[in-house]
Amino acid sequence: KQEVTQIPAALSVPEGENLVLNCSFTDSAIYNLQWFRQDPGKGLTSLLLIQSSQREQTSGRLNASLDKSSGRSTLYIAASQPGDSATYLCAGRGIGGSQGNLIFGKGTKLSVKP
Amino acid sequence: GAGVSQSPRYKVAKRGQDVALRCDPISGHVSLFWYQQALGQGPEFLTYFQNEAQLDKSGLPSDRFFAERPEGSVSTLKIQRTQQEDSAVYLCASSTRQGSGELFFGEGSRLTVL
Numbered sequence: 759k760q761e762v763t764q765i766p767a768a769l770s771v772p773e774g775e776n777l778v779l780n781c782s783f784t785d786s787a788i789y790n791l792q793w794f795r796q797d798p799g800k801g802l803t804s805l806l807l808i809q810s811s812q813r814e815q816t817s818g819r820l821n822a823s824l825d826k827s828s829g830r831s832t833l834y835i836a837a838s839q840p841g842d843s844a845t846y847l848c849a850g851r852g853i854g855g856s857q858g859n860l861i862f863g864k865g866t867k868l869s870v871k872p
Numbered sequence: 873g874a875g876v877s878q879s880p881r882y883k884v885a886k887r888g889q890d891v892a893l894r895c896d897p898i899s900g901h902v903s904l905f906w907y908q909q910a911l912g913q914g915p916e917f918l919t920y921f922q923n924e925a926q927l928d929k930s931g932l933p934s935d936r937f938f939a940e941r942p943e944g945s946v947s948t949l950k951i952q953r954t955q956q957e958d959s960a961v962y963l964c965a966s967s968t969r970q971g972s973g974e975l976f977f978g979e980g981s982r983l984t985v986l
Contacts, residue, residue, distance in 0.1 A: 762914075790974075792974065792975065799982075800979060801978050801979040801980045802915070802963065802965075802977040804976060804977075807974045847914055847915075849915075859920065859928065859931075860965075860975060861917070862907075862916070863914050864913055
């Protein structure tokens with residue numbers, strides 16, 4: 759059964775720092791991996807989607823990588839801003855079992871201090 | 873609509889009451905998903921529809937939970953005889969296609985059972 763782990767659980771950085779959020783998964787047989795942002799009391803906003811055939815995706819200051827062989831994905835945020843403060847969740851969509859089933863990590867709560 | 877719409881946003885129920893949560897997916901999205909998110913946790917998969925067909929309901933925690941999507945568009949998640957442990961945010965997501973499609977989430981319905 760796929761399990762997704764995110765480290766660290768919480769992270770606090772000063773504004774302007776570059777940072778990396780880590781995600782690991784146990785089953786390399788995935789269709790894709792998706793990174794989300796969740797603000798308090800809100801739903802999930804999709805940030806980046808990496809298909810199993812891809813190694814990375816970029817959107818603005820965000821870059822996500824995927825290494826299926828090691829079961830790892832990272833989300834790199836450049837020049838962090840206070841508005842980046844939120845919980846970041848990664849989720850893998852498995853090949854085994856239901857194709858609809860996204861397995862989520864518990865998230866990393868990011869706080870960017872001005 | 874432009875995004876996934878869920879209603880009600882907030883629901884308070886007395887233990888033992890039945891509740892119904894509605895999800896309006898993005899127009900044209902064939903896949904629809906329900907997730908349950910407890911406080912401080914990542915979303916947990918409940919069930920998945922491809923058009924009107926419920927292809928996976930393995931995540932539904934008990935037979936008190938029932939979901940339907942009779943016309944392949946709007947979906948309703950029903951919880952019968954609610955209990956305190958049902959208190960959570962219920963998230964709905966939709967996707968253009970099965971397997972590799974990106975998921976888009978609604979704002980969620982926060983259920984509190986007293």
